[in-house]
Amino acid sequence: MSKLVEKNNKAESSRGVFGEIGVWLLSPSWIVIGVFLLLPVIMMLVYSFLTKEFRGGVIWEPTLAAYDQFIFDRGLFGDEPPVIEWTYITIFARSIWQAALATVFCLLIGFPTAYYIATRPTRSRGVWLFLITIPYWVNLLIRTVSMKFLIRDTGPFNQFLLSTGLIDTPIHMVNTNFAVQLGLFYSYLPFMVLPIYAAVERYNFTLSEAAWDLYADRWTTLRKILMPVVKPGIIAGCILVFVPSLGAFLAPDLLGGAKTFMIGSLIEEQFKGNAGNWPFGAAASMILLTLVLIVLMIYARQQTRTYGGAH
Amino acid sequence: MPNGVLALKEVSINVENNEFFTLLGPSGCGKTTLLRMIAGFETITEGTIKLFGENIERLPANRRPVNTVFQQYALFPHMNVLQNVAFGLNMLGKSDIEAKSTAQRMLDMVQLGQYADRKPSQLSGGQQQRVALARALAPSPKLLLLDEPLSALDLKLRQAMRVELKQIQEELGITFIFVTHDQEEALTMSDRIAVMSNGEIQQIGTGKEIYESPGNVFVADFIGETNLLNARVQSSNEEEAICLIGKDTALTCSFTEPVSNDDSVTVSIRPERIALSKVSTSKKHAGIKGTVKRFAYLGTDTQCMLELEDGTDINVRVQNAHHNATDFTIGESAYIEIDPGAARILLN
Structure with a gap:
């Protein structure tokens, strides 16, 4: 191998071991990204500017109707002067709020969990990580339905509270924002734990010792040294929870009701059965x-500002 | 203590004010553990640690007026150099302006004044090492602990830093406790050295005392090179003993503890305290005869290994200033003469 590299270096090229073939080795990745990622997104982008067909599907006539419908209300027949349509904006705002809340809760619970696991002896860390991922062996749909059974008025949670005498009537949780929040939190918690775990595991605890030695108490050490150093892990975790929470539809569909409707469900409805509106769904997407x-x-901008051009 | 392992047995050291004190020993001897106990990172199960008469062994690390320079520097990667150095001062509640100006002064002292805005990752190993030193000195600790701070540097830089560290210590008048496994480092910088092994102090003394009057076999063997020979005591008085090495080679030896006749002892002789010649020149006793087995040219001196007539191997170091060391050929006969007082009976 090293001989090959040497030869290549002599032959004035910096293309590495595989020479000109190197570029083509990337082609599988490009095909996968192109076919399964870029193409669908481009399709959605195009569909969002087309006219809807009433039984689903699209008519190839370009229009801004989908975006217009999202923002403006022009009355039942579309002939009234436009006023701002708050329905969808509200759904978006609620989704962002719910996703942000789920992110905060996941961070509050996930950070100490990840820290705990990362500071265990090397051998037992594997066990803890395994326990974190076990729920993922069961389909998300089934887990979400189970959650509904657990928290419904006659479910074990309420039964227990009733039997202890703490409450007289069951706490109503299903179809509330609380239930949706619980579902989101439960579904995405591991996505917070794992990246933070990876960051804390790499963290050099001598830094904490150094801070402690320099008169910082434990809380200050955590806040001023550990947290900033593992920040990339924290931010990765937040993105991994926030983004899928924003587009989630299982938890809002199964645990929530009309008042807890989120973007994911809105988009899902546009493509389901014959009642949908494909361009509108595409526009919302x-x-x-x-x-x-x-x-x-x-x-990304903040990252480059923090770490500068040196990396 | 991790897993309840007894890392240190009975250790008692007394470090003077403004002293450069070194804990020297092989890895695993407990020197770092001792340092971490003084810093407050390890709790001690028994005993006391006093700093200027005050007991500090129950204080957490952040309340001890003691700072540490870590082996891998442990600079905070997200802070720039100035913020790193100012950290301790900020934590002590100093005003931002005061902390910054003190930190800048410390950086100037270690000749890194112009690097204040850099991130630690943008500095070389030697520069990071200086920042770590400035950071630990900035809060004016009563005692500075240094945990093998030079071991990650290359040889030239390490030698320069030894001189600089010693200068800084003398200028500031702060007591330094320095941990190392490098005897040359210990000898160049220290006022006194504690040689450690197996969680115990083997000997405490100045570099000269430890080298020239080692207290036991471990110290003699660990510091510098030595010949350790088995011998039997033939006769002894209060100052010296005559020992028999092999069958009939008699040597006058000094000792740390009195010995009695017929005792089996270990005698240590430094290789450079033995002279080598082609003819016997000794007046007091006949030169000891041996055969040259091999020699190695080492620049300033030549190392010779001789086999004595009774089969004992002995190392001799001859300065190349004399020009005669390399005149020997392997297999040739030679006489050795041991400096009076160079042979020393040691406890195992």
Whole structure:
């Protein structure tokens, strides 16, 4: 191998071991990204500017109707002067709020969990990580339905509280924002734990010792040294929870009701059966995608500011 | 203590004010554990640690007026150099302006004043080492602990840093406790050295005392090179003993503890305290005869290994200033003469 590299170096090229073939080795990745990622997104982008067919599908006539419908209300027949349509904006705002809340809760519970696991002896860490991922062996749909059974008025949770005499009537949880929040939190917690775990595991605890030695108490050490150093892990965890929570539809569908409707469900409905509106669903997807990209870009910009051009 | 392992047995050291004190020993001897106990990172199960008469063994690390320079520097990667150095001062509640100006002064002292805005990752190993030193000195600790701070540097830099560390210590008048496994490092910088092994102090003394009057076989063997020969005591008085090495080679030896006749002892003789010649020149006793087995040219001196007539191997170091060391050929006969007082009876 090293001989090959040497030869290549002599032959004035910096293309590495595989020479000109190197570029083509990337082609499987490009095909996968192109066919399964870029193509669908481009399709959605195109569909969002087309006219809806009433039984689902699209008519190939370009229009801004889908975006217009998202923002403006022009009355039942579309002939009234436009006023701002708050329905969808409210759904978006609620989704962002729910996703942000889920992120905060996941962080509050996930950070100590990840820290705990990362500071265990090497051998037992594997066991803890295994326990964290065990729920993923069961389908998310089944887990979400189970959650509904657990928290419904006649479910074990309420039964227990009733039997202890703490409450007289069951606490109503199903179809509330609380239930949706619980579902989101439960579904995405491991996505917070794992990246933070990876960051804390790499963390050099001598840094904490150094801070302690320099008169910092434990809380200050955590806040000023550990947290900033593992920040990339924390941010990765937040993105991995926030983004799928924003587009989630299982938890809102199964645990929530009309008042807890989220973007994921809104988009899902547009493509389900014959009642849907494909261009509108596509437009809502595009708006969601834009929001997510803005969040990611803010993150990326902050990263370059923090770590500078040196990396 | 991790897993309840007894890392240190009975250790008692007394470090003077403004002293450069070194804990020297092989890895696993407990020197780092002792340092971490003084810093407050390890709790001691028994005993006391006093700093200027005050008991500090129950204080947590952040309340001991003691700072540490870590082996891998442990600089905070997300802070720039100035923020790193100012950290301890900020934690002590100093105003931002005061902390910054003190930190800048410390950086100037270690000649890194112009690097204040850099991130630690943008500095070389030697520069990071200086930042770590400035950071530990900035809060004016009563005692500075250094845990093998030079071991990650290359040889040239390490030698320069030894001189600089010693200068800084003398200028600031702060007591340094320095941990190392490198005897040359210990000898160049220290006022006194404690040689440690197996969780115990083997000997405490100045570099000269430890080298020239080692207290036991471990110290003699660990510091520098030595010949350790089995011998039997033939006769002894209060100052010296005559020992028999092999069958009939008699040597006058000094000792740390009195011995009696017929005792089996170990005698240590430094290789450079033995002279080598082609003819016997000794007046007091006949030169000891041997055969040259091999020699190695080492620049300033030549190391010769001789086999004595009774089969004992002995190392001799001859300075190349004399020009005669390399005149020997392997298999040739030679006489050795041991400096009076160079042979020393040691406890095992």
